[in-house]
Amino acid sequence: MFLGGLGRSGTTLLERLLGELPGVVPLGEVVHLWARGVLADEPCGCGEPFGRCPFWREVGERAFGGWPRELAERVLALRHRVDRTRRIPAVGHPDLAEYVAAYDRVYSAAMDVAGGTVVVDSSKHASLAFCLSAGGVAPRVVHVVRDPRAVAHSWRRTVARPEDGRPMTRWGAMRTSLHWSAQNLALDLLSRWNVQVTRVRYEDLLADPRTTLTALATELGLDTRLGFLDGATASLGPAHTASGNPMRFAVGQVRLFHDDAWRGGLPAVQRAVVSGLTAPLMTKYGYRGAAA
Template sequence: MSGRPSPTRVVFLGGLGRSGTTLLERLLGELPGCAALGEVVHLWARGVLADESCGCGEPFHACPFWRKVGERAFGGWSAGQAERVLALRARVDRTRRIPALRRLLAEERAGAGAWRSPAATEELGEYATAYRRLYEAAAETAGGPVVVDSSKHASLAFCLAAAGLDVHVVHVVRDPRAVAHSWRRRVARPENGAPMMSWSPARTSLHWLAQNLGLELLAREGVPVTRVRYEDLLDSPARTLRRLAAVLGVRPGLGFLGDGAAELSTAHTVSGNPMRFTVGRIGLTRDDGWRTGAPPRQGSLVTALTWPLMLRYDYPWRLS
């Protein structure tokens, strides 16, 4: 497995969906030198194979940006290549494999190289290489050194870090009671009208714990991880973005921010929340409808399941 450092810097937004990652990605994509790519983990199935729409509105294969990326990275997109990456993902990129990925990451950083399964190491290397080539081609096409991937999954962040990519994880958290309320909603996907996945509060709570704990483990292994709370981002967007820009080493050009709003340009995002298609002015206000819209029993259940991390992230037990 190659440990060659990538000249492209990858900002990886981690956390559980419905936590504000798409919004943060769109805002980061407006910073000078940054290109928002969407949820790259879904590019292979939804973009290459299903030809779903890019954030610019064009089908994936008709989008000039992604066509150039595919040509630079792989000599063009192919179904066989996408299916191979998806097969590798099923083998190496899963939440249940985080303990093994953590051991590999620790060994790589210690220079031990004592990974028990050469075949697994080769598969991880091949999987991460596909992302490395894609990121580098996207940065070259966009004309900037930084790409933003909002794939969220802690396991993919482990894969990228273990393979030696220059990745900085932005750990996005939101009050789990708000996340659980959002996951209960029925939302249609704008690409095809099909309903987006919905989860029960209990299932959401377990996924919230798994993803956030996975990212906590990643930070313990020395990977750069910066935490951002959804609530802080919406309460103080300029301050939050300035802090992130300083940490990520990019210029804090915030001219797109106004009084409680942001002006978004077209983004070539391959998957994500429907707001990835939004162009123009958007309001930056917290969605706190869960405080009155969620049944009290639901909030109590989520609190009981997630309270240790709730306290760590400064979310109160009781609602004010």
Template sequence: MLVTSVSSSARVIFLGGLGRSGTTLLERLLGEVPGVTALGEVVHLWARGVVADESCGCGEPFSRCPFWKDVGDRAFGGWPPELAAHVAALRDRVDRTRRIPALARAVRTRPPAGGLADYTWVYRRLYDAASAASGGSVVIDSSKHASLAYCLAAGGLDVHVVQVVRDPRAVAHSWHRRVARPEDGTPMMRWAPARTSLHWAAQNLSLELLARCGVPVTRVRYEDLVEAPREAVGGLAATLGLPTGPGSLDFIGDGRARLSVAHTASGNPMRFAVGPLPLTPDDRWRTSLVRRHRRTVTALTWPLMARYGYGEGAA
């Protein structure tokens, strides 16, 4: 693929962290702020949307969603399968956690070259097209993967990373549960608590390193978000330079939020929610996470747990 331009108009909010940490909830809430468009987990758009034709957050198959059809036409003249294959091959080459040290150097020594330049060009085109199709100036990508955040920063995109953290014991409990994907009823991936702990630490440490590379990174805790959603979203919106004037947060009420339809390409089942959504903490791990798993998670994540305010008695 030939990189023909490096200019960009869309501002990108990238939600990073380990899955099951509340990124979809935060994306849905920020997506209700005027001028902001939630896109879902764009990293999975190619395989799950373009190839598998799974449902958009609006309920339509990806190929029949008017929003994504418009985005594809604007960005690439459609969604050719060979583009999805090309992006998948590029991702295998450049967008991997093990490549973060090399990507950190690329962030500091921009502009990118080779496969990284091609890869970030695709995302730039997609974000700009989504911004134009929605009429907003800000798009949200909740792909989570720290390596993709590095790629976007190295590519010179206007990206602000929001690091979403949650108590690793709660995350481990969620990853260990049996949950069916709403798209096809198949079981979602399950991880053992030890594996979850290592990934939780790796993703969050990688995002801390990204901040040291000069990329704006703002940390948000899931527990703070559900305890005081209006204050958390309002404070984050101000930090991100989003509208915070009268009425901009009226969709958040007392213990609930009202959600409109979102054209999210992939993500947690919450992406399909429309209408009133209760905003209550999910703390089932406190009674359901067995003691040995709790000890394992604490042992493997303790330094970061303490840094993020998760002591033994913390929420």
């Protein structure tokens, strides 16, 4: 299963919730595994450095006989040539098969190690979803959408990465709007490739977690037992996620609440910029306009 959408749209939260369902194995953002996990040895979601995490060590052994630096560098070089948004939907690069095979090996090995039936990759990038589909992996895509004004507000905030304390990337309103539109349009386009795409709005998930998760799990053919969910509180266990939003480290009782801080925190000028640039898709996804 592939979770797509622009960063700060709730994909990590959804992955953590899905990861509590029987048989579901959350992997985090596999697209960043090669640089942040193999090369930089950043912590797994369980808290252990990637190279010392028993889960990822076993996955590497089964998939590649280990995690050699040369492998990560090769996959990153292939990504630069193959996995680019501007190449959608013309993803017929001669290196595509080799690139996709690396992900396929990771998915298969992770499923075997965890004893699961479904793996979740929350890499977000529509281009990777296209590559996987064109390369024969055929993921089931869950398209996660969030109000672009809330996304823009999140991207402008200063947030420290728990892995190293450095500030996470920040974007302005215009850049966020353009990327929000590009990613969501590309994910919409996937359905024309006969890829199964299910859309979930972040706001609906937070407004009624049980109903939204039950409907999604039913559509995806997953187990619908939500014993970890009590109203608006989720009980989360450790997850072996290679990369992702800081909440991938959350363990225990997590309160699910709708974050609408953008209403008071996003300056009026930036709100107008975002609303203007994203208006067609905002309407399509059911968001009200600039006056909302």
